[in-house]
Amino acid sequence: MVGLAAPWRRNGLITLASLAIIVSACGGGASPTPAAPSAAPPASEAPAASEAPPASAAPAGDTTLGSNESDAVPKAAVAAMVDYCQTQTGVNVKVNTTDHNTFQNQISSYLQAKPDDVAKWFAGNRVRFFAAQGLLSPIDDVWAEIEKYMTPGLKVASTAADGKTYFVPVYQYPWVVLYRKSLFTEKGYTIPKTMDEFKALGDKMKADGLVPLAFGDQDGWPAMGTFDILNMRMNGYTFHMGLMNGTEKWSDPRVKAVFEKWAELLPYFQEGAPGRTWQDAAKLALVDKKAGMYFLGTFANEQAGENAPDVGFFPFPLMGTQYDSENAIDAPIDGFMLTGNPANPEAAKALLKCFGTPEAQLAYVLSPGLTSVAVSPLADTSKYTDVQKAQAEILKGAGFIAQFLDRDARADFAGPSGMQGFLLSFLNDPKQDLDKFLGEIQAYYDTLPPQE
Amino acid sequence: MANDRTARSASATPPAAAGGVAATLPAPKKKHYSLLTRRDTITLWLMAGIPTLVVIVFILVPTVSSIVLSFTSWNGVGAIKFVGAQNYIDLVQTYKPFFPALAHNVIWLLFFLFIATPLGMFLAVLLDKNIRGTRIYQSAIYMPVVLSLAVVGFIWFLIYAPEQGLLNNVLGRTEQGNQISWLGNPSLNLWAVLIAASWRQVGYVMVLYLAGLKGVDPSLREAAAIDGANERQTFRHVVFPVMAPINMVILVITVIESLRAFDLAFIVNKGLNGLELLSTLVTNNIIGEASRIGFGSAIAVVLLVISVGPIIFYLFRTLREEIQ
Numbered sequence: 001m002v003g004l005a006a007p008w009r010r011n012g013l014i015t016l017a018s019l020a021i022i023v024s025a026c027g028g029g030a031s032p033t034p035a036a037p038s039a040a041p042p043a044s045e046a047p048a049a050s051e052a053p054p055a056s057a058a059p060a061g062d063t064t065l066g067s068n069e070s071d072a073v074p075k076a077a078v079a080a081m082v083d084y085c086q087t088q089t090g091v092n093v094k095v096n097t098t099d100h101n102t103f104q105n106q107i108s109s110y111l112q113a114k115p116d117d118v119a120k121w122f123a124g125n126r127v128r129f130f131a132a133q134g135l136l137s138p139i140d141d142v143w144a145e146i147e148k149y150m151t152p153g154l155k156v157a158s159t160a161a162d163g164k165t166y167f168v169p170v171y172q173y174p175w176v177v178l179y180r181k182s183l184f185t186e187k188g189y190t191i192p193k194t195m196d197e198f199k200a201l202g203d204k205m206k207a208d209g210l211v212p213l214a215f216g217d218q219d220g221w222p223a224m225g226t227f228d229i230l231n232m233r234m235n236g237y238t239f240h241m242g243l244m245n246g247t248e249k250w251s252d253p254r255v256k257a258v259f260e261k262w263a264e265l266l267p268y269f270q271e272g273a274p275g276r277t278w279q280d281a282a283k284l285a286l287v288d289k290k291a292g293m294y295f296l297g298t299f300a301n302e303q304a305g306e307n308a309p310d311v312g313f314f315p316f317p318l319m320g321t322q323y324d325s326e327n328a329i330d331a332p333i334d335g336f337m338l339t340g341n342p343a344n345p346e347a348a349k350a351l352l353k354c355f356g357t358p359e360a361q362l363a364y365v366l367s368p369g370l371t372s373v374a375v376s377p378l379a380d381t382s383k384y385t386d387v388q389k390a391q392a393e394i395l396k397g398a399g400f401i402a403q404f405l406d407r408d409a410r411a412d413f414a415g416p417s418g419m420q421g422f423l424l425s426f427l428n429d430p431k432q433d434l435d436k437f438l439g440e441i442q443a444y445y446d447t448l449p450p451q452e
Numbered sequence: 453m454a455n456d457r458t459a460r461s462a463s464a465t466p467p468a469a470a471g472g473v474a475a476t477l478p479a480p481k482k483k484h485y486s487l488l489t490r491r492d493t494i495t496l497w498l499m500a501g502i503p504t505l506v507v508i509v510f511i512l513v514p515t516v517s518s519i520v521l522s523f524t525s526w527n528g529v530g531a532i533k534f535v536g537a538q539n540y541i542d543l544v545q546t547y548k549p550f551f552p553a554l555a556h557n558v559i560w561l562l563f564f565l566f567i568a569t570p571l572g573m574f575l576a577v578l579l580d581k582n583i584r585g586t587r588i589y590q591s592a593i594y595m596p597v598v599l600s601l602a603v604v605g606f607i608w609f610l611i612y613a614p615e616q617g618l619l620n621n622v623l624g625r626t627e628q629g630n631q632i633s634w635l636g637n638p639s640l641n642l643w644a645v646l647i648a649a650s651w652r653q654v655g656y657v658m659v660l661y662l663a664g665l666k667g668v669d670p671s672l673r674e675a676a677a678i679d680g681a682n683e684r685q686t687f688r689h690v691v692f693p694v695m696a697p698i699n700m701v702i703l704v705i706t707v708i709e710s711l712r713a714f715d716l717a718f719i720v721n722k723g724l725n726g727l728e729l730l731s732t733l734v735t736n737n738i739i740g741e742a743s744r745i746g747f748g749s750a751i752a753v754v755l756l757v758i759s760v761g762p763i764i765f766y767l768f769r770t771l772r773e774e775i776q
Contacts, residue, residue, distance in 0.1 A: 108743065424725040
């Protein structure tokens with residue numbers, strides 16, 4: 001009985017979603033009547049609508065936005081961007097903020113129930129999954145207008161298996177090696193560009209009584225970044241993405257080479273990573289200066305506190321392979337999606353179009369305390385902080401941009417039951433039989449149900 | 453009168469024997485007398501019906517749906533597909549954390565049963581002696597029970613952290629190379645978490661047991677003292693047997709707390725890397741997007757089967773006592 005109910009529900013959602021598209025398609029044209037079919041508070045809106053000439057085309061109305069940014073700094077950034085777009089579009093937005101982890105854990109049921117019109121989410125496989133489940137509305141018409149602000153890579157990250165776009169990217173942050181500028185000056189260290197230079201610097205730091213590379217993986221995900229970068233440096237972006245979407249196998253000898261290299265580099269990493277949070281590792285490198293470097297997303301800078309201006313970063317060193325010229329990095333993209341059956345699709349799409357503009361993205365990233373950068377290459381970087389300028393520089397230099405293991409690969413594989421546990425087991429025993437280890441990863445991948 | 457008697461005898465004798473009589477009398481059923489009034493019947497139905505309904509809606513239906521779901525593959529959104537026993541086969545054959553989780557649940561139970569609970573009982577006996585400042589000790593030992601487990605987790609993070617942690621600083625093991633990774637070393641972290649969990653369990657058991665001890669008739673102790681029993685003998689042969697109902701409650705609580713062990717392991721690292729428990733595996737497979745609800749349900753069913761043992765034992769004992 002349950003088995004019958006779910007497909008029906010799914011079809012129902014798809015029907016509703018396509019209905020919404022039709023409705024919005026009609027409304028999106030030059031139709032003079034405000035097409036918003038529901039939830040229009042009549043008394044106050046009606047006179048305004050009749051007064052305003054249809055040519056001004058501002059699809060005024062109410063819409064809702066579900067946000068997972070419950071911390072003060074990003075919450076203010078969401079508010080700043082929403083404020084900007086409210087004045088630009090005339091749309092009235094109600095922001096519903098949910099605790100970050102709760103939002104993430106309940107996203108499936110949230111989207112299946114009565115979600116807000118627009119919801120904050122992540123690019124890549126994370127948005128593709130829900131698009132494939134029919135829980136989102138395609139926004140090709142929004143992309144037709146915002147494409148001029150975006151790069152082809154951003155469009156790929158926003159496009160699902162059916163070739164339609166479902167996501168408006170807003171900001172991103174690259175994974176980089178963070179360090180304290182003052183420490184490097186004091187000890188006369190130079191930024192390593194190649195793996196050999198990196199090792200030489202690591203040896204020097206060890207001699208100076210420092211941990212070369214701080215490392216904490218208690219939460220299970222930070223080690224994924226290290227795997228991503230080593231794999232992309234050694235085997236290239238195309239192979240990495242193939243591995244992420246399942247067309248390449250984890251038992252491949254090329255993957256084994258990555259783990260062998262990692263095991264060889266581990267003496268430069270801080271030991272005991274499985275029992276240290278990333279925050280503690282960040283403090284060790286960025287506050288206490290007990291570690292020389294730290295490889296993480298630039299958000300680690302938030303742990304530096306008052307030392308933040310002294311924190312610099314550089315891309316992970318090249319490894320002398322044919323893929324050096326690619327210079328691929330992880331730079332996860334956050335943005336917004338249109339839910340399956342929005343109450344006011346027209347207003348929601350107007351809002352999303354605005355989110356796609358460089359100005360709105362700037363309103364977000366220029367909000368005080370934020371370290372991420374706007375995704376649009378047209379965004380004016382002159383008002384960026386030094387940290388943001390350096391990030392924009394690194395992103396410009398990157399030939400390919402991946403998201404992150406847990407955003408590029410399917411969630412049930414990347415989660416705690418899958419890769420998080422496997423990577424921790426590798427860190428605990430890097431000398432284990434890697435063929436057996438990788439065979440187990442592939443066996444786990446193969447037991448996962450086929451993705452629709 | 454005659455009718456009356458017939459009806460009664462008909463209801464008292466097996467239908468086959470009464471068949472002849474019933475046939476001759478056309479409507480004996482209408483004259484069915486009950487000891488209950490209509491109101492009594494309604495009350496009884498309500499009293500039995502509401503709890504039954506609650507049990508069905510909140511316990512039986514979810515349990516049965518878990519069992520049904522454990523034979524399916526479902527990501528929480530799309531179609532539910534029946535896959536037979538595949539989830540159970542994967543669980544045993546390819547899912548690495550499963551057997552460690554089973555073992556950890558057993559270790560948890562044994563640790564609580566033989567260390568934390570006896571320690572709590574011991575503290576209760578000590579504090580029952582009305583030593584000076586007993587109230588302060590009681591509150592101090594009971595305090596962890598009042599704290600939420602998130603706070604308990606945070607307190608122990610501060611103790612176990614590798615560089616800034618209290619323990620490593622006291623032991624002088626904060627340097628690279630000689631550090632002890634209390635929460636990161638998979639052969640150490642279960643014990644570290646068990647100590648944190650026991651910190652709480654001890655207080656819980658202590659308060660329950662102390663309440664029981666206060667209820668023991670003092671004349672029993674006096675009698676034992678007059679008979680020349682020493683402290684240990686009094687406890688072993690007089691107080692402990694008198695406390696049988698409390699002992700039972702504490703045993704049940706210990707088993708329940710061990711089977712539902714979850715919070716601390718999940719707070720540390722979502723129950724990974726040596727902290728696998730059946731409950732964390734269920735959660736890890738079910739929450740978030742693209743969840744494996746069928747597979748998670750299969751693990752939940754295993755946990756259910758294990759829980760049924762103590763439940764039957766407990767019910768059996770309680771019902772037997774009631775019959776007596």
